Amino acid sequence: MDISINHYPLFMDTVYGHMQSQPMHTACVFQSRGIETAVHLSYQALNVKVSERTQLLLTLGYQGKSVALIYPSGLDFIVNFLACLSAGVIAVPLNVTRNAQQFERTINIFEDAKIQTILTTKDTQKNLIQQLSDIPTLSQPSFVWIDELQTTLSTSALPKIQPDHIAFIQYTSGSTSSPKGVMVSHENIVDNMKAIQNGCGHKQGLIAGGWLPQFHDMGLIGHMLHPIYMGGTYVFMPPMNFIQRPRRWLELISHYKIFCSASPNFGYEHCVKLISDKEDLSHIDLSCWKVALNGSEPVNADTMADFSKKFAQCGFNPQSFFPSYGMAEATLFISGGPKSSGVDVITLDKKLFAQGKIKQSKIGLEIVNCGAISPRFQIKIVDPVSLHECSCDQTGEIWISGKSVAQGYINNPEKTASDFNARIIPSDDYRYLRTGDMGFIHQGMLFVTGRIKELLIIRGRNHYPYDIERTCNNYEHSAGGSGAAVFTFEHNQQTKLAAIVEIKKVSLRDLEKNQLKSDIHELVSKHHEITFDKLMLVRPGVIPKTTSGKIKRSACNALLYDIKK
Amino acid sequence: MTSEFNKKTLITKIADYISSKAENFSKENHSDTSFSRLGLDSADHVQLSAIVEEHLKIEVEPTLAFDYPTINSMISFLEKKLLCEIDHEQS
Missing domain, CATH: 3.40.50.12780 (ANL, N-terminal domain)
Structure with a gap:
């Protein structure tokens, strides 16, 4: 086959080369x-x-x-x-x-x-x-x-x-x-x-x-x-x-x-x-x-x-363990390795960490090293609100720039502009991808500490609480509106999934609670292939919300805990 | 025949697994309730097929519990499948 000569060999040019040289x-x-x-x-x-x-x-x-x-x-x-x-x-x-x-x-x-x-x-x-x-x-x-x-x-x-x-x-x-x-x-x-x-x-x-x-x-x-x-x-x-x-x-x-x-x-x-x-x-x-x-x-x-x-x-x-960090928005790989480093953990002072400061201590919060940042990227840790670059002892949002960063979201110029073309204040002339993940860099290694976006990652798949809540709200006996809260809680050092769903008063009175729970389990499983470790049914108006009607997920967590006791 | 005995212990094994995952499960009341209604997720469904494989020493599709989503439907499918295999061996 005649291989077109590009100045820049593309993936298939390389593969056609292998097909010729080692059929x-x-x-x-x-x-x-x-x-x-x-x-x-x-x-x-x-x-x-x-x-x-x-x-x-x-x-x-x-x-x-x-x-x-x-x-x-x-x-x-x-x-x-x-x-x-x-x-x-x-x-x-x-x-x-x-x-x-x-x-x-x-x-x-x-x-x-x-x-x-x-x-x-x-x-x-x-x-x-x-x-x-x-x-x-x-x-x-x-x-x-x-x-x-x-x-x-x-x-x-x-x-x-x-x-x-x-x-x-x-x-x-x-x-x-x-x-x-x-x-x-x-x-x-x-x-x-x-x-x-x-x-x-x-x-x-x-x-x-x-x-x-x-x-x-x-x-x-x-x-x-x-x-x-x-x-x-x-x-x-x-x-x-x-x-x-x-x-x-x-x-x-x-x-x-x-x-x-x-x-x-x-x-x-x-x-x-x-x-x-x-x-x-x-x-x-x-x-x-x-x-x-x-x-x-x-x-x-x-x-x-x-x-x-x-x-x-x-x-x-x-x-051989190789903890790494990456995402589709960066094609895949962002950090990891070098090879044969195994698992490395850094221990941080908990109190200072809660204030966004990084200080190593003997006991405290353990965070896994996600490896060396690929030299093909330029990475910055940025305050997600002020958009100023953080100092080296602070946590902030991970921003990346480089030739692996994708071209944006298809047919979505707004999201592309906000997520793929972010600029630091004052600008360093680079355009950055906002990863939505929080973390810090220590001696050239990337540490990821959490997420800004409300996103659940279950078995490697991204789930949005909002989607699962919508499925719950669409159930015929649900009170509807924003009457469902989906969130995670920690149990025996494992992350578990919970939901609180508001049910119509009439339905709560006339129907078996277990029946209602089964219905919701079935719905959620069909739509999202996941299940709740804890499902709580309540009457309308119980789910804690902010004055603007947004669900307070942390307060939901407390509610779950109270009732468990 | 031993298949009756096998069936009973298999049902017990499946029921034990579901009990470990789902609140308020009982073999008596839920043999015709779908696994997803009981609160099993997709990985749990696949796990049921592994329990069947282990118990019957035959290979089944990982999707078994999706295709036969209750205890009763799954058992009756397996009974038929086993019968076919015995026939096959005898002929």
């Missing part, structure tokens, strides 16, 4: 169940498949347009995503939803990104069409579906793609009702590939992967694109199979000698909790696992200590 090397391995179910793709096979798909997309005229990619875990997603990059089609990866309630979020995203075309498999299409027909309020939209049966014989020249063109749109942020799609450019991808390579100490031929979903930034950028960029091998399994039996993740790492595998904190916790001491782990050797990246959820030092202890017998080296 027989394994590019991807997907294992749906046991080792005998593994399917492999060499760089040559990948080239053939990606080229076919690229030609189809070009023939159908999708260059420069957005299309949704809705695939179950597997090789199809890789081929189609790379074909989009190669054809200059803007890929919008989304998860396969399980029911009509979840599909409504997908519909909101279609509207937000003005998507009319869905790339998927024949089987998935059947399920999605069923879900569509279950949405009562929707006038049937006419989507264009492209599945594996569609092919073309044409052989057009590949388009010239500029580094600043949008490569794909990542939906991880934003509430259900107003989703925010992060526009990631071709240059962003390449820049972040270099940041990851440097931060993790990866070499050519890297073997990386695990169980992370392919449609989310950490699975997509870190597990899938990165090893392919490095001429290595992407090894993966369906997320559900990990949840069902977490030992499979460790077996995957051991069998394929995976060097870098990432997970949010809950994945490590899941292994600690659900791999029983009776299980035979003698066949598992984790000494190959040099970068055990922990990110996208707050990193818990206790979890990592428990994990290290439990899997020392498998040759897991605690120094």
Whole structure:
């Protein structure tokens, strides 16, 4: 294939290079169940498949347009995503939803990104069409579906793609009702590939992967694109199979000698909790696992200590732990490492910390080191109200600037201006991304202490209390209005989810409380796939609110505690 | 046959798991109540399939509890599946 000579080699230019130079090397391995179910793709096979798909997309005229990619875990997603990059089609990866309630979020995203075309498999299409027909309020939209049966014989020249063109749109942020799609450019991808390579100490031929979903930034950028960029091998399994039996993740790492595998904190916790001491782990050797990246959820030092202890017998080296910080708005990686640093914790004076001051002390508040800030970024700690830069002993909002910072939120100039084009006062001529996370820098290392935005991160997924409250308010026996409060509380050092819902007086009088609770559990589970650890039903007017009607979440916490006693 | 005995202990194992997650659960009253109504989240659903695998020593889909969302529907599905497999082995 003729590779167009850019001054700036894009992701696919590098990958086409690998396809030429090492056609027989394994590019991807997907294992749906046991080792005998593994399917492999060499760089040559990948080239053939990606080229076919690229030609189809070009023939159908999708260059420069957005299309949704809705695939179950597997090789199809890789081929189609790379074909989009190669054809200059803007890929919008989304998860396969399980029911009509979840599909409504997908519909909101279609509207937000003005998507009319869905790339998927024949089987998935059947399920999605069923879900569509279950949405009562929707006038049937006419989507264009492209599945594996569609092919073309044409052989057009590949388009010239500029580094600043949008490569794909990542939906991880934003509430259900107003989703925010992060526009990631071709240059962003390449820049972040270099940041990851440097931060993790990866070499050519890297073997990386695990169980992370392919449609989310950490699975997509870190597990899938990165090893392919490095001429290595992407090894993966369906997320559900990990949840069902977490030992499979460790077996995957051991069998394929995976060097870098990432997970949010809950994945490590899941292994600690659900791999029983009776299980035979003698066949598992984790000494190959040099970068055990922990990110996208707050990193818990206790979890990592428990994990290290439990899997020392498998040759897991605690120094391999790699706490990190990143987000889709920065393509993925912002800080982490250097490699083999393990878990480092700083202890701060609690009283001073409450005033935003950083002072180390013997006992106090422990905060995990999220690693070295990639030299590809310029980072500032900024007072989120005054927008002045903080002094080095203060906590503030983390602001970043650099070539990995995405191009903004699609079709949302206001949010793009406020979040992606922030300026420090007085301005240093840089435009910054406001991360919404609070933290500080200590000896070049980033420490993340909390969030400004009200955002719940559960199993690596972002949830907005507002969305869940709305679901509760829509329940037929709810008092409605803003009669629901969703918030977190701490129990045995674990973060738990609670809700207080105001119920109509008549319903409280006439109906079984347990029945009402079950209804709400079912609703929330269907819409958000999460559940409340504590659910309290109250009569209207009990939820503490500010004078302007905003829910006081901290007062709700106290209410929950009072009633528990 | 042993399948009756297996069924009973399997139901007990499933019920024990649900009790550890859901308030006010009872096997007697909730065998036809959906797992999500009882307050189980998606990870809990997947965990139920792992309990089944462990007990029956067969492989089931991780989505088992989503597709058969009550104790009774899940058990009756498993009974049929096991019968089929026995038939298969005998033929």
